[in-house]
Amino acid sequence: MSDITPKKVLSERAQHLLRVLVQCYIQEGQPVGSRMLSRVTELELSPATIRNVMADLEEMGFVHSPHTSAGRVPTVQGYRLFVDSLLTVAPLQSADVAAIKQQLAPDLAPQDLIESASNMLSGISRMAGVVTMPRREHRALRQVEFLPLSDNRVLAILVMNEREVQNRVIHVGRAYSAAELQQAANYLNSEFVGKDIATVRQKLLQEMHDTRERMNSMMQAAIEMAEQVFPLETDNDDYVLAGQNNLMDFAELSNVDKLRVLFQAFNQKRDLLTLFDQCVRAEGVQIFIGEESGYKVLDECSVVTAPYSVNGKILGVLGVIGPTRMAYERVIPIVDMTAKLLGAALNQRG
């Protein structure tokens, strides 16, 4: 009643105790009592004193008692303070760095690199690893190839950048001979190799409008097919998830109903993708604790993400999903390092 505004600033001691409490809780998974805290911390304080501090912390919203006679558990706000200012990030085990580096061998195909990265994340953190598929904005056309199939269908093969090969079956208006297709491919190759895919498409449409009448059959063929081949600009919004099974080992998720909704969200992909997309802009490691993510399915989870990039261009995001009670100091460097190494591996082209 006397002072209306409670002190906003945490004493040194309160911070220290909060840190120890969070660490304790992360390790044990059970509410931390005052006695435990007085034993663990180096400050020689009696449980009673600690109880007073805990009462303050609770009033300020950093910890919470599940019930009268349980210890304290960090709230989201408590975790937040912890990761923002109380955390001492553990340096990554050099063995782990070596393992990641080895798994991300630079001459794997991009797809394989993504999968490896996801596996590494989940393997080392023992939680779920996620890597979004890299954005492919700047794909330089390297080569086009057409092969005739039956029934007016053509197999188109596109090589982009280095190592990236895509192929698709397209339907065309009439049957083309192998020679015709060869010509068409030659035309496209000579005109557009080295150009960005988006540019290619744009130029082709332009060309169609400009020269519709004067087109020879070869060019007609080329354009008919190119039109079908190049629209694959659709942002392939997708990610590779690994180790979702690891999440079954955590007591706070060991309940089929919670698991079900969580796993279904993983399958749905939509929510997770929008969450990860938000991290594209962030500079480094970003952390969503519990409800902070904004998705109820992740209420009891935390997500640690980092964007990965090549030559300064951010291509995607990767991260780890686990229970709120995760070893942030261990996970943060794992995510950070994996992002860097994945970027490096993707870069080694040419």
Add this chain to the structure above:
Amino acid sequence: MSDITPKKVLSERAQHLLRVLVQCYIQEGQPVGSRMLSRVTELELSPATIRNVMADLEEMGFVHSPHTSAGRVPTVQGYRLFVDSLLTVAPLQSADVAAIKQQLAPDLAPQDLIESASNMLSGISRMAGVVTMPRREHRALRQVEFLPLSDNRVLAILVMNEREVQNRVIHVGRAYSAAELQQAANYLNSEFVGKDIATVRQKLLQEMHDTRERMNSMMQAAIEMAEQVFPLETDNDDYVLAGQNNLMDFAELSNVDKLRVLFQAFNQKRDLLTLFDQCVRAEGVQIFIGEESGYKVLDECSVVTAPYSVNGKILGVLGVIGPTRMAYERVIPIVDMTAKLLGAALNQRG
């Protein structure tokens, strides 16, 4: 004591009751008592009479009481008799057939077809769907293409059969120019197009031995690269799993520990693959009930499989995994039909 061998043959009535019991249990998931059975079945029998029959069935090992005062539950042997001779297979909903057909559009890439099939299986059956990757024994070489990369690396593109494209980065002894690579590809294409991959590899090795000295540099290049490109004969033992989450909805598996081991087995893949491999030889639908599969993780599951084939050649196996208590009469035609339609979709090539 009087007759040492109990009657081995089930009376008509006993069979009928067993059938109804299994159907009841599959629907309700709870032990079926004599009263329920007397109400459900059309035979006008009192519970007491039915109890006598149940005692017989139990003695013969077809049903089992979880405890003194519960109803009866089918044993594996009971399910076996049920699926072997008591079952009346429900014809597939024509809507479902249409849905499958539509999803398995014949000009999807094989990989996409496999994934679609797995999704259909899990979606329609509301259990987990599995499709093993097709065997690729008879892959006829269609075209080879080489593109130079930096650092003595070459991107090799292989087109096989129709629509199947593979690519890999290979390391070569020295840098080759684009023209050299073109020549090498031309040579391989002219010599080997239409040949089986295994044959190609064999002939190449032969060639190497026979003409080592007389080889010109072009052929040397061709062979150096082909050697690395063609060994990819490794049986790609793998499968596509879909809808494992569906299994969380079944009460008998709603227990995190059981789910964990099951899901881990799905990830491991090894056991499931050997199980599915056994089904390659079977003519049509094959069913493993509970322990019959021989893998303890599947003790509480049944697996319904069918091989899928193109032109009489069996390429792989697909199936559904669910709790022992599954609606076999519904699942069997689903698996059967999907196998047929997948085969058909894979066939439509050329």
Add this chain to the structure above:
DNA sequence: CTTGGCACTCTATAATTGCGAGTGCTAAAT
């Protein structure tokens, strides 16, 4: 400001009870 003491609260675990469902057996009925 810190601390020991103490009454109090609340959960988790175990023990107790009662209920209901279903059985097996026996003796009567068809």
Add this chain to the structure above:
DNA sequence: ATTTAGCACTCGCAATTATAGAGTGCCAAG
């Protein structure tokens, strides 16, 4: 010879109660 009604019995499940233990808040003394 089969079917049926009756009845005692068994067992699991759910609700209830008892118990122990952990941890708190508060107060008064250091």
